[in-house]
Amino acid sequence: MNxxxxxxxxxxxxxxTLSISQLLETLxxxxxxxxxxxxxGEILERDDFDTAAVQDGATVEFLYFMGGxxx
Amino acid sequence: MGETESRLRFDTLLIHGGTSPGPFGAxxxxxxxxxxxxxxxxxxxxxVFKGRAIGQVYTRIGNPTLESLEKRLTVVEDGIATIVTASxxxxxxxxxxxxxxxxxxxxxxxxxxxxxYSLFRDTLSNYGITARFVDPTDLGALEASVTAATRLxxxxxxxxxxxxxxxxxxxxxxxxxxxxxxxxxxxxxxxxLVRVKELGADLIIHSTSKFINGxxxxxxxxxxxxxxxNWQSExxxxxxxxxxxxxxxxxxxxxxxxxxxxxxxxxAPLNSFLxxxxxxxxxxxxxxxxxxxxxxxxxLAAHEKVSWVNYPxxxxxxxxxxxxxxxxxxxxxxxxFGLADKASAFRLINGLRLAKNxxxxxxxxxxxxxxxxxxxxxxxxxxxxxxxVSEELVRVSVGIEDIDDILEDFAAALEAIx
Numbered sequence: 001m002n003x004x005x006x007x008x009x010x011x012x013x014x015x016x017t018l019s020i021s022q023l024l025e026t027l028x029x030x031x032x033x034x035x036x037x038x039x040x041g042e043i044l045e046r047d048d049f050d051t052a053a054v055q056d057g058a059t060v061e062f063l064y065f066m067g068g069x070x071x
Numbered sequence: 072m073g074e075t076e077s078r079l080r081f082d083t084l085l086i087h088g089g090t091s092p093g094p095f096g097a098x099x100x101x102x103x104x105x106x107x108x109x110x111x112x113x114x115x116x117x118x119v120f121k122g123r124a125i126g127q128v129y130t131r132i133g134n135p136t137l138e139s140l141e142k143r144l145t146v147v148e149d150g151i152a153t154i155v156t157a158s159x160x161x162x163x164x165x166x167x168x169x170x171x172x173x174x175x176x177x178x179x180x181x182x183x184x185x186x187x188y189s190l191f192r193d194t195l196s197n198y199g200i201t202a203r204f205v206d207p208t209d210l211g212a213l214e215a216s217v218t219a220a221t222r223l224x225x226x227x228x229x230x231x232x233x234x235x236x237x238x239x240x241x242x243x244x245x246x247x248x249x250x251x252x253x254x255x256x257x258x259x260x261x262x263x264l265v266r267v268k269e270l271g272a273d274l275i276i277h278s279t280s281k282f283i284n285g286x287x288x289x290x291x292x293x294x295x296x297x298x299x300x301n302w303q304s305e306x307x308x309x310x311x312x313x314x315x316x317x318x319x320x321x322x323x324x325x326x327x328x329x330x331x332x333x334x335x336x337x338x339a340p341l342n343s344f345l346x347x348x349x350x351x352x353x354x355x356x357x358x359x360x361x362x363x364x365x366x367x368x369x370x371l372a373a374h375e376k377v378s379w380v381n382y383p384x385x386x387x388x389x390x391x392x393x394x395x396x397x398x399x400x401x402x403x404x405x406x407x408f409g410l411a412d413k414a415s416a417f418r419l420i421n422g423l424r425l426a427k428n429x430x431x432x433x434x435x436x437x438x439x440x441x442x443x444x445x446x447x448x449x450x451x452x453x454x455x456x457x458x459x460v461s462e463e464l465v466r467v468s469v470g471i472e473d474i475d476d477i478l479e480d481f482a483a484a485l486e487a488i489x
Contacts (some may be wrong), residue, residue, distance in 0.1 A: 006118065006123040007123070008123075018121055022103060031125065034317070034320060036122075036316040036317060043312075043315055043316055046318050056265060062123065062142065063121070063122040063123060063124050063316075064122045064123075064124070065122060065316075065317060065320070065323075065324040065328055
């Protein structure tokens with residue numbers, strides 16, 4: 001599956017669809033308890049992490065509030 | 072809190088909780104005395120600014136030494152996140168301004184530290200924010216004072232200098248019933264007497280300059296987010312986006328990304344290091360502060376020249392019962408007492424040789440002050456009465472010296488009063 005993760009082309013071996021929770025695990029995303037996820041430009045509710053489906057070609061952003069100056 | 076830390080007892084958490092090894096096996100967090108942090112590529116710094124990567128940018132926004140203290144305070148208070156600030160007043164200002172907006176009301180205990188009273192009454196009132204002050208022992212009046220515009224309830228664990236002890240759990244019940252966050256200033260009690268999250272506090276304020284620092288070498292403040300308040304509320308539309316993105320971190324996220332970043336009342340790295348040093352010995356010092364304060368309170372209560380003593384640990388204190396229940400039989404290191412009049416109070420202060428006459432509490436040294444002519448001098452008689460401040464009152468922050476030296480110092484100074 002080919003995705004764009006935080007602006008970078010990213011290939012993962014899993015085929016079909018993945019949930020956000022599975023993608024967080026597969027990509028070993030840091031500090032998962034804090035991370036905000038945007039899927040194809042939409043902010044996801046945290047309750048939807050187990051059900052939101054990530055499909056081939058999706059654009060995913062993992063965002064943190066702790067560092068950086070941007071709001 | 073990690074699995075190991077959740078098993079550790081409080082005194083151990085003060086020393087080990089939230090710590091991580093420093094470089095070269097150092098057992099201290101490094102003092103990163105730097106304003107800004109460089110990245111090898113424009114892309115990396117862009118990622119940090121966009122929030123795509125975790126990293127340091129600029130010390131006003133974050134710094135590894137500040138972060139080390141924040142993690143430790145979070146564990147000590149059993150919160151979910153902490154923001155350290157330049158001072159205790161910076162912590163209150165930042166936390167309050169993150170919540171209230173033009174037209175909103177703060178419902179506050181009337182028994183407040185003078186600086187907080189001034190912020191609420193004289194400064195925030197210029198920005199369309201109204202504070203209603205209520206006697207914290209009158210829970211009926213407190214609940215009756217909640218209006219459609221109330222957005223925050225504020226209380227101190229031990230009123231400074233009134234030395235009253237509000238029932239924090241009862242405050243929390245009122246706050247819950249009305250869907251309003253409860254902010255508790257726990258500076259005087261410290262988490263050694265009680266972790267106020269257990270009593271229902273949503274947000275905890277510390278002037279870390281006081282007992283947490285312990286040796287009066289640094290000014291600092293902290294806002295601990297307990298993660299308990301539900302910010303998805305029509306009362307708080309300005310939290311909607313933050314709630315959606317960060318759920319129970321909504322308060323800390325909004326505060327960090329907007330108010331704290333914009334007001335810029337950031338902590339200093341060296342101060343944060345020193346405040347962390349103090350945190351390690353908090354329990355040991357508080358044990359002595361409490362026992363010395365009790366001994367001095369008992370001594371003063373029995374002295375013929377002392378009109379009254381206000382210390383929640385004395386059985387005849389109106390706050391003895393709630394303090395005993397709330398603080399598990401410990402009553403803190405601060406007391407007030409009354410002499411015949413202002414002249415007698417001044418003579419006592421001038422006669423003390425060991426105790427220092429200054430505006431602070433929580434030092435290893437015994438400290439005294441006459442609040443009516445100093446820290447509360449700007450207020451009229453009515454407000455002073457609300458704050459529990461009278462002309463004959465002396466406040467003592469009882470230090471950790473040998474109690475016999477403290478008692479002899481007060482005995483000699485009292486003897487010299489005609």
